[in-house]
Each structure stands twice: as structure tokens, then as C-alpha cells.
Amino acid sequence: MITKRYSLFELNRLVRESIECEMPDEYWVEAELSECRESRGHCYMELIQKDEQTATPIAKASAKCWANKWLTIRPYFERTTGQPLHAGMKVLLQVYPQFHEAYGFSWIVNDIDPTYTIGDMARKRQEIIKKLKDEGVFDLQKELQLPLFCQHIAVISSQTAAGYGDFCNQLADNPYGFKFETQLFPAIMQGEGVEQSIIDALERIYNSDFDCVVIIRGGGATSDMSGFDTLALAENVANFPLPIITGIGHDRDESILDMVSHTRVKTPTAAAALLIDHLKVVLDTLIDSQNRITQYVQQKLSIVNYQLSTVQEAIPRLFSVVKTRQETKIDLFAQRMLTSVDRRLVSEQHRLELIDEKLKALDPTLLLKRGYSITIHNGRAVKDATTLQPGDEIETRLAKGTVKSIIKSV
Template sequence: MPESIENKTVFSLLEVSRSIQKTISERYQSLYWIKAEINKLNHYTHSGHCYPELVEKQNGKIVAEMRSILWKSDFNRINKQFIELLQEPLRDGITVLFQAGVSYDPMYGFSLRIVDIDPAFVLGELEKEKKESIRKLHDEGIFYQNKQLPIARLPKRLAIISVETSKGLSDFYQIIQRNPWGYRLETTLFPALLQGDKSIASIIRQLANIAERADGYDAVAIIRGGGGEVGLSSYNNYQLAKAICIFPLPVLTGIGHSTNETVSELVSFKNAITPSELADFLLQRFHDFAVPVDRLQERLVKAAQHHFDRENQKLQQFGQLLSWKSEGYLQRYQQLLTDFQQRVQRSSHQVINHQKITLQHLEKLVQLSDPKHLLQRGFSITRINGKAIKGTAALKIGDIIQTELLDGGISSTINDITDGK
């Protein structure tokens, strides 16, 4: 009961809480279907209970927030339904339609006790968002923009948006790096969140980083492991799909599922069902280029070999012809040389004989011109100062002259000079 203090009616906190509890229990006796986003599931494994944080957003801002309770037995049943229909468990960041009772507890406050969640509603919400994103992109005329970009004949410089620990990324790397043909791709990882609401901003941010250095890459690949429809919901987001549409490089997607393509996959240059298939696509590009080159190389080798064989045959034929002709020329010129040698020998004998006769005549002339022969015939040689005297013009009275005779010589002094004219 309330008490009176200084003419004031005062209620205790417990009384107020119980009054609220009574009012709510009387007012909200039924179960209600409510739509809200699970901001955080808060599943505690040791107890098995969940305490989801529920929010409603308008234009990206939270306009309502409330705590809730999902007991272990209800959670296990609902989670099983999600896995069967959506191929993934109940998780954070999804908008759900749930059935709950409204309650108030004096100790724990106001809450919603969730007893059921409709997994089919989640699929409907995803499909609704997908159709709206597609409509906007078509209205803006950019839906096919990325698909119309040219791609390098050999897209070897690849920027990858993924999580380093992703199994899909690991599968992609193994196929690329262990290809039996030795094709080499240069990959740069740009880490990003790939699931949940935060993945949208994370992927867009990395796309912006890559766009700043677009000259360094041939294409961008968004790679993640497998997942159900709910896990892929962010890829239906209009902002993310638009970022892919207007991106300056071809965007390749391999996000690991085989049904119902997301908007991001629909607008990308190339969508592969799995990261492994995306790796095969890239290797096939190299293969499509390498096979014709290899065949052309084989044709060139065969053509060159054929040409060499033909020219070698010509050389052999020419060598044989040259051998035959050179042998004939050698025999002919050898005969000419022999004839020339014989003529030279004959001519040299004649020249030598002639020269011998000439030398004999010269020898006789030299012998005849020897002064001794003149001296034997009674002539003498007169000299002055060692020089033979040819006339009287070089003489004068008193000069001493020497006269050479056959058996000796005499010296005389000139006493008189007679003119022979």
C-alpha cells in the first residue's frame, strides 16, 4: 500500500513495477507477430538461451530498440528450421518476422518472449530488396555497365576482396598456384567483411581503395565461401551493387552458392558459382591464349624445319655440282700450270744460256780493257797526284809525275812542256 509523507502519496518502486506488470499482463495477453531486425543474437552456449537485441531502422537510423528472450528449446527448434530452409542458422543482422508475448518483470524490466520465427519471411524480405535494387539500377541505366567493360586478354594482375581465412579463397589460391601449365597470376588481397550489414560498407571501402590504383590491376575478384540466402543478403544491397556497376575495372564474383544469383553477381562482369570455378575461368583465359600460340609455334617449327631441309638439300646438290665443276677446273688449271711450268723451264734455260754467252763476251771485253794488256804492248800510264794524265793542260814546269810501266814505275820532274798541236 502507498504511504503518506508530508501529505504526499508515495509508491515504492516495487509497487510501481508490479502495477506496470499487472497492466501489461492484462493488456497484452495474446501472442503478437512483430517485424524487427536482430541487431545481436546474444546466444549463450553454456545455457543454450538467447537474448536478442531487436531494433527498427529508418533511413539507416535506429528508431526503436527492445530486448527479448528466446529460450533454449524454442531456439533449437527455430534454428533447425532456418538451417533446413535457408541453409544457415539464425544469426545477427537479419530482419525477421517473429511471434512473441509482451511481458514485464520487476527485476529484469520490459521484454519480448520470442516463441517462433518465420524463416519464409526472411526469404521474402531478401527477394523484395533484390527486386528493388534491380529496378533502381535499371532506372539509372547502369545495370550492364560493368559487363560492357573490356577485359585484358590475360588478366594476370588481380585485386581480391575476401577474408584471409576464407576456405573459398584457399581453394581459389590452390587452383591458381598449382595449375599444371605454369600460368602465373599476381594477386593482392584487400581484406573485408563478407557477411552481415557491416560487410556492405567494408566491401565498398575496399573497392574505393582499389579504384585509386586501378592502373595496377586488370580485374577485381570478390571471393567468399559457401552460404545460404540469408548470408548473401548484403549482396542484394543497392549501394553495393551500384559500386560494382560503376567500377572502372571488370568485377569477378565467386561467392560460393549455386542458386538464385544476388544483384551483385547479376551486375558483375563475370559471376562464377564458386571460387574454384572463378579460378578455372581465369586459367581458361590463359589457356585460350596459350593453345593457339603453341599450335602456331608448332607450325612455325615445322615450317622452319621444312625450309631448312629443303635448303639443306639444295646445298647438298650445289655442293655436289660445285665439287664436280671444281674438280674439272682444277684438272684444267693444273694442266695449264704444268704447261706453263714447262714453258718457263724452257724459257729459263734459253735465257740462262744467252746470259752465259753474254757474260763470256763481257768477260773477254773486261780482260781486253785491263791496263796490263796495254802495258804489255809497250804503253805506259802517267799520273800526277794519283790521277791519270790525259793532256798537258793540267801540267806545269816543275810538277812531279809518276810513270807506271809493265814491270815497275819511275818519277820525273817536268822541265819542259811541248804543245802537240
């Protein structure tokens, strides 16, 4: 049998009174923010604790920081940590419990210790840096070189950022008249969308024909740098095939993105100055090389002209010596030729006389005078009677006259 009944309000009031009685103190609690938003000057947070091994949530709670406290806590926290409260951040909160009959339970935040968050942020940064170094990509950008004529620039920035305009104006108004071509790839440069927005811009640039990439952020709050301290963005930048110049922070703010980039400068105008100075160094080097080449050529021409002048003066003398030597050689050669020709003529004359004697001895007319005759058939001397046929006409040549005959038999 039911002895006592409570209305919901009565039961909730009992819970409130129990909490106020049993937990009157303030407590420092470590937690991770899963959500953080402002409304009407108040800050509303969702707290979470995850299992260290599985990352599974094992505790959740709501927390509130009323405007009268938040107006003091927020600027101090952001000034100290360099970042605003955001989802994923580890915090150390000073809280007390509050249960309201109509709105339920929540922790009321009286203070936030920024040094705890700084320590956690530093730990995360070191973990990311260690991973990048273990992967061997931390210094990859440093190994790239800006092209000599680095004038086609891909710019990642917010289209409305004052820093983007300053960057373009600085390039356009350079004192040397250098011509630069820039193309903007718009991206979110503050808030939670920074990481993916810049990665998307890099993907659009990847297959394009640029000399380098410039990531600039002029005009953003220095307290909103967390988007540049992520592993995914750092890996994309570190592995990018073009040199990346960053101008997103100030003197005391160096993000992981700055660390892995090719060159980090303070501001967008400093990035423009870097590109201008780089081109000026190239121009000065070319002018210096041109002067050195001109000087070298002039020295060589002077030496060659001197050598030619010396040779020119020596040519008449050398020619006279050579001419005398050649004339002497020609005279000796002519004398030798005449002697050789005379000897050859005598030798050939003697040989001709011997041939003439032999020819005279073989002269057929001499044989005819001795009583011999020659029989001719068809213009050839007959040496074999079997070559003749009855009826052939032959001619017999004698010392005096010829006789023609007809063959009757052979």
C-alpha cells in the same frame, strides 16, 4: 490526503498481473530489428517501427527468445531464409507480453515466420535491382572484356579463408605452366562489415595496374550472404573499370553482387579454373593462328616458286625474241643515222663553200691589191680622223709594204 501507498515492487507486480490478465494471448507482430545479439544461448532483440514517409522511429520495444526456443527457431530460420537475424531485417514474430518486477517489460518470442522475411528480402532485392537498372549500371560489367593475357590478378578475400589458398594453389599448379601474379586485398567476407570492407578494397585497387579483380569467399557460411546484397556495394562493383569475377556462393545462392559482376562462378577454385581456361583459349587461338599463317605462307611460296619456275623457263625464249627485235631496231636506226649523216655532211659542205666565197670577197688583201690602203692606230683600223691627236703614230698598210707616219695636225 494520501489513502494508499505502493512500493515499487507492489506497483510493478500490479502491472504484471494486469498484463497477464488483459493480454493472455500470443500475437503476431511485424517489426524491424534494430539490434540482435546472442548471450548464453538466448537471443536478445531490439524492435523498431519507422514512419514509412520520414523513416522516423514511432515505436520501440525489447524482445527475448529463450534458449529452449531459440535452439529450434534459429536453424530453421537461417536454413529457410539463407541469412541469420541481423539489424535492419524485417521480421514477423509470434510473441506474448511479459513484465517482470525487477527487469521491466519485454516481448517473449515463441516463433518467427521466415516466409515474411523472405518476402521482405525479395522486395528489397528487387528494389535494388530496379534502381541499378534505372541507373543504367546493372549490365556495365558484362560489357567489359577480360584482357587476352589476364595474368595480373587482384584478389579480395579474407586472408585466412581456405578458399583463398585453394584459389592461389589452383593457379600455381595449372597443367599448362601459365604464370599468374596475384595480390591479396584483405576484406571482411561475412557479417555486417562486408559492404564497406569490399568497397575499401576496390578503392585501393582502382589506381593499380591489374587485369581483373576476383572476389572470393570460400569457407564462409551460406546463411551469411546479406552483406553482398547491398546497393552501395553493387553500385561500386557495377561501375568498376576492371572485370570483376565473383566466387562467393553456391548453386542456389546468387547475390546481387553476383548479378552485377562480370562473371559469377560457384567457388574460388572455379574462379581459378576460369582464368586458366581463358588463357588456354588464348594460347589455342595463337597456335591456330600460327598454323594458319604458316600454311598460308607455304601455299603462297609454292605458288610463287611455280611462277618463278615458269618465268625462268620462258626467259631464254623471251630473251631471244627481244634480242632479235632489238637488233632489227638497231640496224634500222643505224641505217637511218647513216643516211641522215650523209645528207647533213653534204648540206654543211655546201654551206662551208658559200661561206668561203663570202670570206674571199671580204679579204682585205684583195682591196689592197686594188689600190686601197688601211690605216692602223694602236692595232685598230682608223675610220674617223677625229679620233687621232697630233703626235699619234699611225701605220698605213699597202698592197706591198707598210708606211709609218706621225700626225702633225687633224
